[in-house]
Amino acid sequence: MKILFTKKQIFSLAGVLFMLIVWKILALHFNSDFILPHPEKTLVTTIKLFADGNFLLIVGTTILRGIVGFVISGFLGILLGILAGISPNFNAFLRPILVTVRSIPVVALILLALIWFNPGLVPVFIGFLTMFPFICTNVIDGIRSVDPELIQMSNFYRVNHSKIVREVYIPAIMPFIVSGASSALGIGWRAIIIGEVLSQPRYGIGTVMQSAQTFLNVDAVIAWTIIAVVISYAFEKVIRWGEHRIVVWRF
Amino acid sequence: MVLQIKSLNKKYEEISLYQDFSITFEEGTITCILGPSGCGKTTLLNMIGRTVLPDGGTFDGFNGKVLSYIFQEPRLLPWKTVKENIEFVLGDSINADERKALVDQFIKLVELDNFANYYPAKLSGGMRQRVSIARAFAYKSDIILMDEPLKGLDIKLKLNLIKTFAKLWKADKRTVIFVTHDIDEALLLGNEIIVLSQAPVQIETRVRVDVPVENRSIDSTTLKDIKQHLLETLGKE
Numbered sequence: 001m002k003i004l005f006t007k008k009q010i011f012s013l014a015g016v017l018f019m020l021i022v023w024k025i026l027a028l029h030f031n032s033d034f035i036l037p038h039p040e041k042t043l044v045t046t047i048k049l050f051a052d053g054n055f056l057l058i059v060g061t062t063i064l065r066g067i068v069g070f071v072i073s074g075f076l077g078i079l080l081g082i083l084a085g086i087s088p089n090f091n092a093f094l095r096p097i098l099v100t101v102r103s104i105p106v107v108a109l110i111l112l113a114l115i116w117f118n119p120g121l122v123p124v125f126i127g128f129l130t131m132f133p134f135i136c137t138n139v140i141d142g143i144r145s146v147d148p149e150l151i152q153m154s155n156f157y158r159v160n161h162s163k164i165v166r167e168v169y170i171p172a173i174m175p176f177i178v179s180g181a182s183s184a185l186g187i188g189w190r191a192i193i194i195g196e197v198l199s200q201p202r203y204g205i206g207t208v209m210q211s212a213q214t215f216l217n218v219d220a221v222i223a224w225t226i227i228a229v230v231i232s233y234a235f236e237k238v239i240r241w242g243e244h245r246i247v248v249w250r251f
Numbered sequence: 252m253v254l255q256i257k258s259l260n261k262k263y264e265e266i267s268l269y270q271d272f273s274i275t276f277e278e279g280t281i282t283c284i285l286g287p288s289g290c291g292k293t294t295l296l297n298m299i300g301r302t303v304l305p306d307g308g309t310f311d312g313f314n315g316k317v318l319s320y321i322f323q324e325p326r327l328l329p330w331k332t333v334k335e336n337i338e339f340v341l342g343d344s345i346n347a348d349e350r351k352a353l354v355d356q357f358i359k360l361v362e363l364d365n366f367a368n369y370y371p372a373k374l375s376g377g378m379r380q381r382v383s384i385a386r387a388f389a390y391k392s393d394i395i396l397m398d399e400p401l402k403g404l405d406i407k408l409k410l411n412l413i414k415t416f417a418k419l420w421k422a423d424k425r426t427v428i429f430v431t432h433d434i435d436e437a438l439l440l441g442n443e444i445i446v447l448s449q450a451p452v453q454i455e456t457r458v459r460v461d462v463p464v465e466n467r468s469i470d471s472t473t474l475k476d477i478k479q480h481l482l483e484t485l486g487k488e
Contacts, residue, residue, distance in 0.1 A: 158342070
């Protein structure tokens with residue numbers, strides 16, 4: 001017999017099923033679409049969303065914000081992370097900044113950003129501020145983890161500095177960048193959608209969630225939530241796929 | 252030609268490792284330095300490689316010499332294949348074709364042609380050390396410094412690597428300074444064997460081994476006699 005699912009996959013499926021059952025029981029208990037709609041009704045709503053003329057625009061705009069925020073965080077995080085990893089003084093300078101940014105409640109950042117930026121930029125800014133510290137910290141840890149004996153070997157053989165950065169430091173920190181990127185995006189999507197809910201840009205998943213909530217369209221709120229989860233999951237998968245390509249020597 | 256270190260002084264945490272110490276190395280030969288562990292053999296190599304600065308002394312003949320290294324651990328980049336690891340140190344002074352030919356040649360010499368595209372994680376410890384030997388020889392150096400590269404390997408592997416090393420060395424007779432604490436390794440590879448004392452380091456004895464490196468056997472009477480002498484010298488320590 002052909003094995004359709006591995007044991008692990010069966011357990012994962014059971015986990016998903018468990019959530020659906022709890023949801024169904026609660027829906028039966030409340031018995032009101034204004035509190036918790038039934039899963040099957042929500043599924044129908046979700047499918048209907050795809051047919052919405054603006055669906056691609058809404059999802060696309062949110063994804064674009066995520067990507068822009070992520071790329072800026074990635075670029076600055078890697079650059080500053082490498083500098084801080086190599087120079088203890090720069091690291092001492094950067095630490096308090098990273099700790100502060102990470103400790104500020106996201107909502108406080110959004111309130112300030114609402115004053116400073118137009119609504120479309122607020123989520124990008126929030127996304128950047130939540131993702132940047134993750135990537136940067138991971139890159140610093142990555143640089144620190146580079147085996148000093150490999151650096152010593154490179155210096156003994158008079159390999160020039162830019163080659164050492166390109167061929168020793170960068171490959172060594174790749175696994176750290178990947179795990180930093182993965183946790184950054186996990187948090188980043190949430191921050192971006194909160195940003196959209198509060199700043200109400202013209203298009204965005206957060207925007208439509210907010211208006212659905214105003215009209216007590218609970219099924220639509222949950223449907224958009226499911227779509228947000230799927231997006232987040234898809235990006236996580238892309239990163240893991242990329243990891244296997246980039247960090248090929250580990251596998 | 253002779254490389255000469257004169258009146259070397261080096262203190263390490265208040266201990267005088269070297270005090271007015273002098274030593275010579277003949278170019279084009281393998282000089283083995285034997286001595287008790289912790290006597291400062293590695294420090295001597297590091298001072299020759301200028302990664303540790305002496306407190307005083309002169310290094311005649313070392314100026315402008317290019318060095319390559321074989322360390323105790325192979326020190327290969329895990330994300331580079333065997334081939335790429337050797338290419339990594341070769342630098343851009345030689346063109347790509349030449350570099351490729353050089354890498355292939357040395358990979359063949361250490362008998363890793365079937366593993367040229369393997370990552371270090373997929374190789375055995377002995378194979379990794381062979382890559383490190385190939386790297387040291389492929390690099391256009393004047394002197395090869397070796398810091399106990401055979402430590403911790405089993406006898407069979409050790410003899411195998413010694414054979415590989417002797418084969419590569421015979422081809423261009425580079426100056427080699429080989430630090431070890433293992434008498435047999437020194438007997439099998441050294442044209443000259445120098446025994447050092449505890450700190451402050453002095454030369455206890457200096458022996459020439461006139462048997463060609465490639466046909467030495469640890470059971471031959473010549474080597475046995477030298478071994479006896481070295482054991483007695485080391486025993487005094």
